[in-house]
Amino acid sequence: MAEGATRETALREAEAACLRRGATLTPLRRQVLELVLDSEAPVGAYALLDRLKASRPGAAPPTVYRALDFLLENGLVHKLERLNAYVGCTDAGHAHGHDHHHHPHQFLICRTCGATTEITDHAVTHAIDAAARRAGFALAQATVEIEGTCARCLAA
Numbered sequence: 001m002a003e004g005a006t007r008e009t010a011l012r013e014a015e016a017a018c019l020r021r022g023a024t025l026t027p028l029r030r031q032v033l034e035l036v037l038d039s040e041a042p043v044g045a046y047a048l049l050d051r052l053k054a055s056r057p058g059a060a061p062p063t064v065y066r067a068l069d070f071l072l073e074n075g076l077v078h079k080l081e082r083l084n085a086y087v088g089c090t091d092a093g094h095a096h097g098h099d100h101h102h103h104p105h106q107f108l109i110c111r112t113c114g115a116t117t118e119i120t121d122h123a124v125t126h127a128i129d130a131a132a133r134r135a136g137f138a139l140a141q142a143t144v145e146i147e148g149t150c151a152r153c154l155a156a
Contacts, residue, residue: 007034007037007038010037010088011030011033011034011037014030014033014074014076015030017074017075017076018074018076021074023070023074028056028063028067029067029070029071031052031055031056031067032048032052032064032067032068032071033067033071033076033077033088035048035051035052036048036071036077036086036087036088037088039087040115041085041113041114041115041116042080042083042085042086042087042109042114042116043085043086043087044083044084044085044086045061045064045065045068045086046061046064048064048068048086049061049063049064052064068086071086072086075089076088076089077089078105078107078118078143080107080109080116080143080145081143081145082109082145082147083109087107087116087118089105089118090118104120104122104124104125104142105118105119105120105143105144106118106119106120106121106124106143106144106145106146107119107143107144107145107146108146108148108150109145109146109147109148110147110148110149110150110152110153111147111148111149112149112150112153113150113152113153115150115152115153117150124144125142128142128144129142
């Protein structure tokens, strides 16, 4: 998400989403979100810390982890468990007041270049929910991480 207009739009939507929830996107939280959005690929907490230290020399791991926890809780970033890395949410404005910031999403992760694409396929979400109910399981949230090869790498 390196394009300026897209980044600025995402930041405005993030601020608006926080305001709707009564949350505050502090300068530090905003800066961590900017670093995630500016990253070409999913980014780990320690890589974020290294980048943050350029402008905040005293930053420590808890600084980044607290900011990431806030961003996760408010649906502004997602954590890719397999990569232990973070990506910006493509739809930060999806929650309008309730606890809907855990919207259904799936991630396509390229094994070759690391590019990650967030998709929301409601058929996948419904299938997972139905399978969970058949097993007597109450689904709270589901993140699907799908590995393969992106179109750009396939064409290369």
